[in-house]
Amino acid sequence: MGTTRITDANRLSIVKPGLAETLNVDKSAVTADSLTVASNRKVWWNCPDFPEHEPWKAVVNNRTGGFRKRYGTGCPTCRLRQTSVQELRLKAELSTVLAIDVDRDAVHTARVERVDMVVDADELRLVLEFDGSYFHGTEQSARRDSAKSQRLREDGWTVVRIREVPLDLLDQTYDVRVSFLAEPEAAAADVLDHLVVLRLLDPAAAERYRALDAPQAEETARQWLRERIGERAARRLEYSAQNDAWDFMFEELVAYEANAGDCYPTDEACVDGRSLGRWCRKQRGLQRTGRLRADRAERLATIATWSSQTAYEAGFWASYDQYLRRANLPDPGEREKSPSRRDATVWATNLRRRRAELITRGDDLPGGQLEAMEKVAGWSWDPYQDAQDAKVEVMQQFCAVTGRPVSSIKQREEWNSHPVGVWLNSWRARRNVLSASQEAELEALPGWTWDQRGDQWTSMLQQLEDFAATRGHIQPSLTLGDEQEKALARWKRNNKNRLRGRRDDKALRLRALLVQYGETLP
Known part of the structure; x- marks a missing residue:
């Protein structure tokens, strides 16, 4: 045993009581109270799940991983069987998509090669080998696996090795890694996606399987296990494997929460290839629907920030409290010191957008959020x-009080401190984003026009045409006529200069009128 001083903070019996119970005290000649979780002493262990398994020797630190349990430290007999459990469950899932010959476990090269999965149909000669991290973790096994793959490939087989984390890839092109003790549907989805990259599978088939997001062959896998090792042993072994994986992820969540301060890791937060974010979402879903085991719910409750709420729900209430405090501050100066106005606006905008999306699907936000x-x-x-309705009401008041149509409002004109001219320009510029009902409200205003300049130009052209028809010529005076005639003369002069040499609609219309009275528009 090392020289580390034994305290309650590192004593094996305190930190890992469940593991301490598996210590074979008689063969080891030492008690769990006398060992630390990081001890380098090699002692004897009993299998926690199968009393009939032979005890084995292992270094304490290798069994515990120090202060956090790691893979590759369980009962050797169980680990070998557990690998077969993973392999069978994965094979069952893949067989729902691939034409796996479930009764075939060998192919012939220069010798008989024992293989895990064979697809020999539709011109596809594919061998899938599952390499569990315990049995395939040595250099000797890596050399043996590589040689086997080479023999198969030389005989015309495509070989894809499914390597469990933390194993390295033996072939960077054809091999694929899956998470340690991965759920069979997650591992199968990763393998299918890899086969798509290798152009060995139709992308649509992989997409359909991944979209299901649930195991498709659980009963098939159970039947295979019962046939191999018996129903009772299969049930206990699968239960043990699931507990080991759950305990491992729980300890990683504890470490994550201590560092990040919350229990909402993203999907990219991975532990040995497994997504901690997806694992947390699964536990929350089970807890909300009452399907999470009571002992697991109790353990999760020991984490200060754990909640069965989704990340969105938890985020809503945290942001809502800040938004409510900011909105209730009477002093504008105090509101500026509270969480930034931009953050509050973004949160409120996203909330409104989310509700609108839900409503289009016939759903809505939870009642508690609506009430809040x-x-x-x-x-x-x-x-x-609401702002649109208020502005339209001001425009209606303007027309009623002044007797003027909205078409008479100048570009920067204000009325009762309202920038009515700016509002008009904004509505016309944003017509493409207005709803049909909003357009109808505006078009009901006296004198409304969507193209004020164009309508004004057409009106002036009509006045010039009426002037010519009445006077017999098309030359209004800039100096002798009344104000209306002078304005018409200025409009004619300015447009002759502006439209010179152009062939657009306005130029063609003015040119046609001028020609009737002997004038030209070059």
Whole structure:
């Protein structure tokens, strides 16, 4: 045993009580109280699941991984059997997509090669080998596996080795890695995606399988296991494997929470190839539907920030509290010191967008969230429509009070401190984003036009045409006529200069009128 001082913080019996119970005290001649979790002493262990298995010797640190359990430290007999469990479950899942010959376990080269999975149909000669991390983790096994793959490839077989983390790839092109103790559907999806990359599988088939996001051949796998090792042993072994994987991910979540301060890792937060984010979502889904084992729920509850709420729900309430505090501050200066206005605006905009998307699908936000938002002073689910309605009402008041149509409003004109000219320009410029009902509200305003400049130009052209028809000529005076005639003369002069040499609609219309009275527009 090393020189590390034994305290309750590192004592094997305290830190790993379940593991300490598997210590074979008689053969080891030492108790769990006398060992630390990081001890380098080699002692004897009993199988925790199968009393009939022979005890084996292993270094304490290798069994515990120090303060966190790691893979490759279990009962050797179980590990070999567990690998077969993973292989059979994966084979069952892949057989729902690939034409695997489930009764075939060998192919012939210059010798008989024992293989895990064979697809020999539709001109595809494919061998899939599952390499579990325990049995295939030595240099000797790597050399043996590489040689076997080479013999098969020389005989015309395509060989894909499915290597369990932390094993390295033996062939960078054809081999694929899967997570340690991965759920069979997750491993199968990764393998199918890899076969698509190798152009050995139709992408649509892989996409359909991954979209199911659930095992498709559980009963088939159980039947194969019962046939191989008996129903009772198969059940206990599968239960043990699932517990080992769950315990490992739980300990990684504890470490993540201590570092990040929350229990919402992203999908990219991986532990030995397994997504901690997806694992957390699965536990939350099981807990919300009452399907999470009570002992696991109790262990998760020991993590301070754990909640069965989704990341969105938890994020909603955290952001809502900040938004509510900011909205209830009466002093504008104090509001500026609270969480940034931009962050609050982005959150509110995203919330409104999410609700609109849900409503289009015939759904809505949870009732608690809807009730909470109603408590926010001045909250509106559609502030843009509310602002639109208020502006249209001001325009209606303008027309009623002044007797003027909206077409008479100048570009920068204000009325009762309202920038009515800017509003008109904005509506016309944003016509493509307005709804049909909003367009109808605007078109109901007295004198409304979507193209004020174009309508004004057409009106002036009509006045010039009426002037010519009345006077017999088309030369209004800039100095002798009344103000209307002078304005018409300025308009004619300016447009003759502006439209010179052009062939657009306005130039053609003005040119046609001028020609009737002996004038030209070059």
